[in-house]
Amino acid sequence: MDKKHSGMETPGTVVLAFLLLIWMGFLYFGSWILLAQAWGIR
C-alpha cells in the first residue's frame, strides 16, 4: 500500500465521495436560492 497517504485503503474514492457531497449541496442550496428569488423572499 502507498505509504504517502493517510492509511486509507481507498483515498481516491473518498475524494470522489466528497466531490459528490459538495455537488449535491450546491444543487440543493442553489435550487433553494432560485426558489426564494422566485417567491420574492430576500
Place this chain on the structure above:
Amino acid sequence: MAATTLPNVFSGTRSTFRVCPVTTLKVDAAAERLIIWNAVTAILALTLGGTYALLVGLTRWPDIHLLPPAWFYRLLTGHGLNMLVFWIVFFEAAGLYFGACVLLNARLVGVKLAWVAYALMLVGAVMANVVILMGKADVMFSAYPPLEADPLFYLGYILFAVGAILVCCIFLATIVMAKVERRYEGSLPLAVFGLLTAAIIALFTLASGAVALIPTFLWRLGDVYGLAGFGQVDPGAYRVTFWGFGHAAQQINLSAMIAIWYSLATLTVGAKPVNEKLSRFAFFLYILFINLGSMHHLLVDPGIGTAAKFFNTSYAMYLAVLGSMIHAFSIPAGIETAMRRKGFNKGLFGWLLNAPWKEPGFAALMLSLFIFGFIGGASGVVIGAGQLNLSTHNTWRVTGHFHATVVGGTTLAFMGFTYYVIPLIFRRPLFGKFLVRWQPWVYGIGMIFVSISMIVAGILGTPRRHWDTTFTNAVIPVQLPSLTNLMLTLTGISVLIAVTGGLMYVVICVGSLFMKKREARALNPLDA
C-alpha cells in the same frame, strides 16, 4: 463443448448443463434460450422506443418541430412505454434468468411457465404498441384518468405485468431449488442478491400496478361497450396506486443496475465489494423504503395531507437514497482496492487513470456511475423535496432527471453488460468491435448533454409533455426566457448524438446475431 449432468432433487431426472470455457460456470440450456429470447425482444423494444425518441426529440427542437401535435403525444406515449416498461423489463427478465441459473450453476425451475410468461409479456407489448399506433391511446405511459384510451391498451399493460410477475416467481423458485440442490456454496452471490431485491420489489410493484390498471381497464370497457356498473376511476386514487407501481418500478431498475455495476466491476478489474454485508444492507434499504419514497410523484396532489408527503419524501426517501450512497461508495472503492492491489498505486487517482477504459464494460460502468450519481441521483434528491417540487413539477427538469437515471444510468449499464452476454451466452463474437469501443462514450456523452440541457430548460420553466412551448395562440400568453430556446436546441442536438449511440448498440447486437457461433475465448468482449 464440455457438458455435464446434475441430479434434480424431486423429479429424479438429471439436467444437462454446458460448461462455459471462460468462466467455468454451468449454463442450463433452457435458461440460455430464455435469456436469448428475452434479450432480443428487449433490443427490439429499445429500437422502437429509440426511433420514437428521435422523432419526439426533433419535435421539441423548436426550429424543427417535426411531428404534428397528435403524433407527438402518440409517439411520446409509445416512447415512454417501450423504453421505461418493455425494454427494461424484458432485459431484466433475461437478467433474472441469468442470475438465478448461470451465476448459481442451477437449472431453471418451471421452464414451460417461463415461456408462458414470455408469451404474455410479448402479447401485452405488441397489443399496447399496436393500439398506440392506431391512435387509440394518446394518454402517455402514465395513462391518468380521465384521459381515455382503448381498453386493449390497458389490457396489454396488464398482460405484460402478469408475465413479469410470473418471471419473478420463477426466479424465486429457481433460487430456492438452487439452494436445496446445493448448486452453490455459502450465501447468494452479491449480484444475485441485488437481483433478488429487484424481484421482491417487483412483486409488490406489479400488485400496485394491477390495483391501478384493472379498475381503469374495467371503466374503459364499460364506457366503450356501453356496459353498466363498471364504475368510474377517481383520478387521485389512480395516481396514488399508479405511482406505487411507477416509482418502485424504477427502484427495480436501480437494483438491477447496481447488481450489474458490481458484476461489471468484477468482470473488468476483478473488484470485490469492500464490505459485502454493508452492500447487502444497502439493497435491503431499497425494499424497505422505496414505496414510501414514491410519494415524491404525488407532492402536488391535493388529496394527500402534507404530513404524509413530507415524512415520505424528506425522511423515508432519504433512507432509500442512503442505500444508493453506500453503493456509490462501495463500487469505486472496490475498483480502487483491486487496482491498487494490482500495483497501480501512483497518487490519488493513478488507479482510475490506468483502469481498462478501452474495455467497453468498464467505460459503460464508469459513465453509468457518473451520470447516475452526479446528474440523475443528485437532481432527483433535490426535486423530490416538497417545497422545491412546487416549482419543478411538470417541468422539463423532471424529464432531465429521469433521462439521466434511467437512460444514462440503467440503460447504459445494461448495454455494457450486453457486451459480455453476447460472447458468453449467445456464443457469438461481437460484430463491429471498432463500434463497441466507442458506443458507451457516444451514448453516454449524448445523454449527459440531453439531461443537462433538459434540466436547465426546466429550471427556466419549460413544461414537459408539451408540443409547443412557445404557447402560440394561447389565450393567456406565456413568455419563457429566450435562453430556453437555446436549451431546447441543445437538447435536440444532443438527442441526435445519443440516438447515434443507441443505433450503434442496435447495429452491434443485431450484427452479432449473424456472426458465426463459437465458444468465447476470453472474458474481455473485444478479445472473445
